Each structure stands twice: as structure tokens, then as C-alpha cells.
Amino acid sequence: MTDVRIEVAKALETLPAWRADDGDRPAIGRSLRFADFNAAFGFMTRVALMADKMDHHPEWSNVYDRVEVLLTTHDADGVTDKDVTLARFIDRAAAETGAIS
Numbered sequence: 762m763t764d765v766r767i768e769v770a771k772a773l774e775t776l777p778a779w780r781a782d783d784g785d786r787p788a789i790g791r792s793l794r795f796a797d798f799n800a801a802f803g804f805m806t807r808v809a810l811m812a813d814k815m816d817h818h819p820e821w822s823n824v825y826d827r828v829e830v831l832l833t834t835h836d837a838d839g840v841t842d843k844d845v846t847l848a849r850f851i852d853r854a855a856a857e858t859g860a861i862s
């Protein structure tokens with residue numbers, strides 16, 4: 762089934778740590794910082810395993826203790842429930858990996 766686009770503002774209502782980030786297509790973004798590279802990469806590993814399980818992959822980058830994450834659904838050209846689900850998982854993983862912000 763094709764994913765259905767949802768309004769970014771609607772998605773953000775339940776995701777206080779996230780912001781609207783409109784580049785090529787509507788997206789939601791979060792900046793994270795950890796104690797060090799080890800913690801940041803540990804977080805990314807947890808998210809990577811879940812993303813592959815969901816077949817839904819973040820656009821992200823890492824510089825030492827910082828991770829920038831962008832979630833959008835390419836197939837739907839915008840934000841869908843899959844992004845919200847992955848964002849919730851990311852928030853949990855961030856808390857459990859000791860994200861500083």
C-alpha cells in the first residue's frame with residue numbers, strides 16, 4: 762500500500778524535539794548530541810537496525826558527538842506515519858543512549 766502523506770504541523774504536535782525541515786520535500790528534523798563518538802555511533806547503530814527492519818531509512822550525518830537526522834518518505838514525497846513511528850523510536854533510543862540534547 763502507498764504511504765499517505767500527513768501534514769508536517771500535525772506530525773510535530775506529538776514530537777516536541779522535532780522541527781519542520783523543508784528541503785527537497787517536506788521533512789522533520791532533529792539535532793542530537795551525545796557524550797562522545799562512541800555514544801553517538803551506538804545510537805546510530807540502534808536506529809540503523811530498526812530503520813532496516815522498517816525498510817524506512819533516515820537521511821542523517823554524524824560529526825563526532827553530534828547527529829543530524831532528517832525523516833521524510835521518498836515514495837510519498839513528504840512526511841508519513843512511518844516517519845512519526847521512526848521519530849518516536851529515535852527519541853526512545855536517544856534517551857536510552859544518554860543524548861545530551
Ligand SMILES: C[C@H](O)[C@H](O)[C@H]1CNC2=NC(N)=NC(=O)C2=N1
Nearest residue numbers: 816817818819833834835836837
Ligand atoms: C525499495 C524500497 O522499499 C524503498 O526505496 C524504501 C527504502 N527506504 C525508504 N526510506 C525512506 N525514508 N523513504 C522511502 O520512501 C523509502 N523507500
